[in-house]
Structures are given as C-alpha cells and as structure tokens.
Amino acid sequence: MLSANQLTCIRNQRILFDELSFELESGQLLYLTGPNGAGKTTLLRSLVGLQQLQQGEVSLNGQPISDCGEQILYIGHKPAVNEWLSARQNLAHWFELTQQQADCELLLQKVGLGGLMDIPVKFLSAGQKRRVALVRMWQSDAKLWVLDEPFTSIDIKGVEVLTSLFEKHKKNGGYIVVTSHQTLPDELVDKNLHLTYRF
Amino acid sequence: MSYSNFFYQMLKRDLQLAKTQKHELGLPVLFFILVLILFPIAIGPEGGLLARLAPSVGWIAVILAILIALPRMFAEDYENGWLEQLFLSGYPGSLIVTARLVSFWLLYCLPLILSSFLLVPFFSFDLGLWWILLQTLICGSILMTCLGSLASALLVSSRKGSGVMALLIVPLLIPAVIFASAAQEAASQALPYTSPMLILFALAVFALTVAPIATAQALRLNLG
Numbered sequence: 001m002l003s004a005n006q007l008t009c010i011r012n013q014r015i016l017f018d019e020l021s022f023e024l025e026s027g028q029l030l031y032l033t034g035p036n037g038a039g040k041t042t043l044l045r046s047l048v049g050l051q052q053l054q055q056g057e058v059s060l061n062g063q064p065i066s067d068c069g070e071q072i073l074y075i076g077h078k079p080a081v082n083e084w085l086s087a088r089q090n091l092a093h094w095f096e097l098t099q100q101q102a103d104c105e106l107l108l109q110k111v112g113l114g115g116l117m118d119i120p121v122k123f124l125s126a127g128q129k130r131r132v133a134l135v136r137m138w139q140s141d142a143k144l145w146v147l148d149e150p151f152t153s154i155d156i157k158g159v160e161v162l163t164s165l166f167e168k169h170k171k172n173g174g175y176i177v178v179t180s181h182q183t184l185p186d187e188l189v190d191k192n193l194h195l196t197y198r199f
Numbered sequence: 200m201s202y203s204n205f206f207y208q209m210l211k212r213d214l215q216l217a218k219t220q221k222h223e224l225g226l227p228v229l230f231f232i233l234v235l236i237l238f239p240i241a242i243g244p245e246g247g248l249l250a251r252l253a254p255s256v257g258w259i260a261v262i263l264a265i266l267i268a269l270p271r272m273f274a275e276d277y278e279n280g281w282l283e284q285l286f287l288s289g290y291p292g293s294l295i296v297t298a299r300l301v302s303f304w305l306l307y308c309l310p311l312i313l314s315s316f317l318l319v320p321f322f323s324f325d326l327g328l329w330w331i332l333l334q335t336l337i338c339g340s341i342l343m344t345c346l347g348s349l350a351s352a353l354l355v356s357s358r359k360g361s362g363v364m365a366l367l368i369v370p371l372l373i374p375a376v377i378f379a380s381a382a383q384e385a386a387s388q389a390l391p392y393t394s395p396m397l398i399l400f401a402l403a404v405f406a407l408t409v410a411p412i413a414t415a416q417a418l419r420l421n422l423g
Contacts, residue, residue, distance in 0.1 A: 045423070050283055052423035069289025078280025084219040096208045097288050120219065 001025055002047075002144060002175045007056035009042055015198055016042050020056070022193060029166060029176040031184055034195030040179045041077065043195065044146050047177060048074045060144055060175075070098070073142035075150060079133035083122040087113050087132045090121060094136055102139045111135045111161075127153040137165050144175045151182050163188060205290055206298050213302035216275075223271065227264040228310045234260040235317045246323045253322035254332045254383040257315045258376060261308075261336055262343065266368070268307040269347040270354070270361045272299060273418065277355045283422050292415025296352075300344055300411065308340035331386045334396060335379035341403040342375050343368065345410035352417035375402055 002024040009016045016039030024030050034040050045051035047058050049065045058065040065072070081090050091104040108117045111131045113124075121129055130153045137145065151159050159182070166176055166188055178184070217224050238256055239249055276282040285295050315336060318324040324332075350367040357363075378395040385392035 048287060050287065050422055052420075067289075069287055072287060074284070074287055076280060076283065078278070078283070080280040080284040082216065082275070082279055082281065084216060089215065093208070093212050094284075097205075097284065 001062075002058070002060050002177075004047065004058050005056055007043070007046060007058070008054045009039065009046060009051065010054050011039075011042065017195060017198075018055075022191070024175050024177070024191065026173045026175065027170045028190040029170060029178065029184075029188055030191045030193060031189040032177060032179040032193050032195065034179075035197045038195040038197045040195055041148055044074075044148050044177060044179065045076070048072050048144075048146050050074075068144070070141070071143040072146065073136060073140045073144070074146045074148075075133055075136065076148045079129060081121055081129060081132045084120050086118045087121055087124070088117040090132055091135060095139075098141070100139060100141060107135050107138050108132075110138060111158075125153075127155060127158070130154055131158070134162070137162075137169075142174075145169060145177070147176070147178045149180055150178060151180050202290070202294055206294060209295065209298035210302050213299070213306070217302075217306050224306060227268045227307055228314055230267060231260050231264040231311050232314055232317065234263075235314075235321050239321050249322040250324050251387075253318045253324040254328070254335075255380060256322070257318050257332055257336070258339065258379060261311050261315065261340065262369070262372060262376075264311055265308060265340065265343050265347065266361075266365055268303075269351050269364055269368070272303055272348055272351040273355045274351075277418075277421070282418065286419065286422060292419060293411035296348060296411040296414040296418070300348055300407075303348070304341065304344050308344060312336045312340060325387075328383065328386055331383060331392065331396075335382055335399055338396075338399040338403040339372075339375050339379055342399075342406045343372060345403075345406035346371050348410055348414045349417060352414045352421065355418065356421045375399060378402070 004020065004022050007020045008018040020043070022030070032040050032043065042051055046053050047065070049058070060068045060071060080094075085093075087108055088104050091102075091108065095102045095104070105117065108114065111134070113128060113131060113135075116124060116128065121132055124132070134150060134154070150162060154162065163185060166178075169176060170188075234256070238252075242249060242252070273282060276285070286292060312333060315332060316329065318332070319326055319329050346368050347364070350364045353367075354364055378399045382392040382395040382399065385395065
C-alpha cells in the first residue's frame with residue numbers, strides 16, 4: 001500500500017497543499033488533476049522523495065519512500081535522456097542504473113524507433129524523444145510508477161499503447177500515480193485527486 | 200549492482216559523453232596552451248625571467264582553465280533529469296559525486312597538467328623543476344576539482360553560475376597557491392621542499408574526503 005500522510009509543501013511563500021493524505025491499494029491508479037501551478041509536479045516529486053516537504057511522510061508497504069529506490073519508476077518533465085547520446089546508449093545506461101537485463105534493440109523497435117536508435121537523440125522529434133524516456137515502462141521491475149504528463153507530445157496510437165501498459169501494470173499489482181491534462185479512460189482510473197490553485 | 204560496478208558504469212557514461220562533445224573538452228586545454236604561447240611572446244625572449252615566471256604562469260593558467268570547465272560538471276545532467284534519476288536509484292550520493300569527480304579530473308585536469316610540459320620549451324623551464332611543478336599541479340587540481348564540485352553543485356540551478364563560482368573558489372585556493380609557490384621556490388634554490396608539498400597533499404586529501412559528502416548534499420538541496 002502506498003500511503004501519503006499529512007503532506008504539506010510551501011514554496012515561494014505559497015502553500016501548494018497542506019495536510020494532504022491519501023492511500024493507494026495495490027493495483028490502483030491515482031489520477032491527479034489540477035490547473036497549472038497547483039503543485040501537481042511538486043506532489044509527484046515529493047511522493048518519490050525528491051522534494052523536501054515541510055511536513056508529512058510517504059511510505060510504500062510500510063517502508064519510508066527514501067528506502068524504496070529500486071521500487072520506483074519516476075518519469076518527470078525532464079526525461080533523463082541525454083541529447084548527445086543515441087537512444088540505444090541512453091537506454092543501455094538506464095538498464096545499467098536499474099540493474100536490469102533487457103534487449104534495448106527490441107524495445108526501441110517496439111516503440112517505433114527502429115531505424116533511429118543509433119543517431120543522437122538531439123535529432124529526434126519531441127514525441128520520439130519522449131518515447132525514449134517512456135520505453136522504460138515496457139520493462140520495469142518497479143512497483144510504483146509516478147508519471148508526470150506522460151502523454152505530452154505522444155500521438156493517439158502511442159496514448160493507446162500507454163493506457164494498455166497501465167492496465168497491465170495494474171493487473172500485476174503495481175501502483176500508478178499519473179498527472180495529465182488529457183482525460184484518462186474512466187475504467188482505468190481508481191482514484192481521483194484534484195489540486196486547486198491556492199493563493 | 201555492486202558499488203564498484205556502478206562507479207565503473209558512471210565513469211563509462213561520462214567518457215562516452217565526452218566523446219560526443221570533443222569541442223567542449225578541448226576548450227580549457229586550448230585556452231591553457233594559448234596562454235603558454237602568448238606569454239613568452241609578450242614578455243620577450245629573456246630566458247632567466249621566463250624560467251622564473253614559468254611555475255606561476257602555469258598555475259594561474261591551470262586555475263583559469265579549470266574554471267572554464269567547472270560550471271559544466273553537473274549542469275547537463277541536472278538539466279536533462281539524469282541527476283534526479285541517479286539520486287532516486289538508491290546509490291549513495293557521495294558515490295555518484297566521487298565518480299563524477301574522477302571523470303572530471305581525468306577529462307579536464309589531466310590533459311592540462313600534462314600539457315604544462317610545454318613550459319619546458321616555451322619558458323626554457325628546467326625539466327627537474329617541471330617535475331616538481333607537475334606534483335604541485337596534481338595536488339592543486341584535485342583540490343580545485345573538489346572545491347569546484349561543491350560550488351558547481353550549489354549553483355547548478357542558477358543560470359549565472361560561472362561568475363559567482365570564480366568568487367567562491369579562488370579565495371579558497373589561495374593557500375594552495377601559496378604552498379605550491381613555496382615548494383617551487385625552495386626547489387629552485389635546491390632546498391628541501393617536502394613540507395609545503397606535504398601540506399598541499401594534505402589539502403587535496405582533505406578536500407577529496409569531504410567534498411563528495413558536501414556536494415551530494417548540495418545537489419539534493421537543489422533537486423528538492
């Protein structure tokens with residue numbers, strides 16, 4: 001169970017959220033919505049332990065989130081893809097970091113980067129760059145997926161593939177927390193959380 | 200993955216990246232070599248004077264050349280988000296920083312130190328004295344890499360980092376410059392130079408011990 005307990009974050013003298021608590025059972029997806037600047041990204045970053053909070057704690061299966069590094073897959077606004085390296089190199093480094101064995105070539109072919117895996121990511125389109133980051137979801141041992149606007153610059157077919165991946169991950173008992181300005185299919189979403197912009 | 204394997208992978212990635220950005224890599228060395236070429240031309244062909252100036256010119260040029268490279272130490276990985284993934288991966292922050300320190304030193308400082316050999320022909324610098332300069336430069340560049348990593352980590356989220364970085368690092372380097380020139384001075388008069396050299400070495404070891412911990416903390420602060 002993923003549980004957030006009394007999270008409070010104040011940035012630039014503005015309260016983004018205070019005493020926010022929620023729980024997510026295994027196999028559930030939390031859909032986080034809210035206007036720009038409401039603190040969605042900050043909340044996601046604090047869920048994975050990147051953001052320092054004024055108060056509150058997050059735990060995964062009873063363990064504090066800071067001890068659960070290997071169980072988290074976080075894909076944020078910054079894709080963690082180096083523009084000067086090729087898609088294949090980027091992915092290889094990722095799998096080395098997460099200690100996974102994977103066939104990078106096959107994975108990249110699956111996301112439609114078949115002929116483009118050896119040129120620097122710099123020369124790919126925005127959507128293709130995004131795919132280089134998102135391909136991590138195909139082969140992930142992580143329990144908790146925290147995804148910040150995963151659908152940005154992804155085409156319609158890509159969105160379908162992503163939602164099917166979400167379903168698969170839910171069936172396997174994973175947790176998903178996702179923000180998006182696109183609406184997700186209702187059958188996919190188990191919990192909604194709406195953040196409001198506060199002054 | 201064991202820590203040593205992780206360390207090796209980090210180094211491998213940095214070297215791979217360096218290969219794609221050769222122009223960035225060459226800039227500090229180019230700057231350094233240009234200083235060494237222009238200086239004798241500007242001063243004039245006075246052998247004795249040039250030989251006396253050689254170690255100080257070498258040191259100053261190395262400091263300034265490293266300052267050019269320092270802002271890039273964490274900037275790219277911070278911008279593209281790789282740094283946050285590293286910190287999420289659960290490996291100790293000081294290990295991540297140490298790997299970066301080593302690759303930075305190998306990629307930027309080592310070429311500078313080696314090209315200080317040009318002082319010998321250009322400044323009619325004594326080969327034996329150059330050997331001592333080499334040792335002081337090795338200690339000095341380690342110290343500078345460590346101080347620089349801390350400054351670079353503190354300033355990684357600010358765009359105007361480079362100017363502030365010089366102000367942060369150079370005052371802290373002054374002791375090293377003093378001990379290096381003391382060692383050089385003693386050696387040039389055939390006196391024992393072990394004690395300033397040992398102090399320099401101690402400074403480098405101290406910086407190498409403390410910097411990874413402090414830098415990792417500074418990076419964490421900047422990420423959150």
